Amino acid sequence: MSLRRAVAAPFRQEGSRELGESAFVVALSLDRDWFSPDQAKRLVDVATGEGLLDREADQLRITFDPANVEIPEGFEPDESILRERSTFEQVLGALVDAGHEKQEAVAGVNRLQSDLAITIEAAAVLYAHRRGIDVQTVANAAREEL
Numbered sequence: 001m002s003l004r005r006a007v008a009a010p011f012r013q014e015g016s017r018e019l020g021e022s023a024f025v026v027a028l029s030l031d032r033d034w035f036s037p038d039q040a041k042r043l044v045d046v047a048t049g050e051g052l053l054d055r056e057a058d059q060l061r062i063t064f065d066p067a068n069v070e071i072p073e074g075f076e077p078d079e080s081i082l083r084e085r086s087t088f089e090q091v092l093g094a095l096v097d098a099g100h101e102k103q104e105a106v107a108g109v110n111r112l113q114s115d116l117a118i119t120i121e122a123a124a125v126l127y128a129h130r131r132g133i134d135v136q137t138v139a140n141a142a143r144e145e146l
Contacts, residue, residue, distance in 0.1 A: 021060050044084075
């Protein structure tokens with residue numbers, strides 16, 4: 001997922017799991033030239049909302065191990081990651097990141113939704129869970145929305 005890669009890059013660059021927000025913004029906007037400073041700040045908001053970053057005052061702490069995220073040579077994130085994603089989109093992103101085919105995952109989620117008569121979000125979380133993918137943060141956020 002591009003969002004996870006974009007978030008991980010500054011932490012990998014610094015070899016740390018904690019960065020000042022301004023250092024994070026500089027790494028994405030000036031060092032890598034991926035985003036404008038305002039867009040990089042928006043990325044902080046989106047990543048915090050999705051549970052990828054914890055923010056305390058001006059400090060950011062990554063909630064996953066950035067060393068486990070592959071950032072291919074020449075990778076450049078798309079601006080689409082700057083918008084907030086639905087629970088379904090977040091779970092689908094986690095499935096794709098884990099190597100599942102997007103079309104197959106969507107079909108599987110749709111089957112579960114139909115078979116169990118549950119929401120698309122619940123079906124997506126269940127589908128991912130059955131495949132051993134940790135989507136607890138997303139599931140908790142979805143539960144809070146209810």
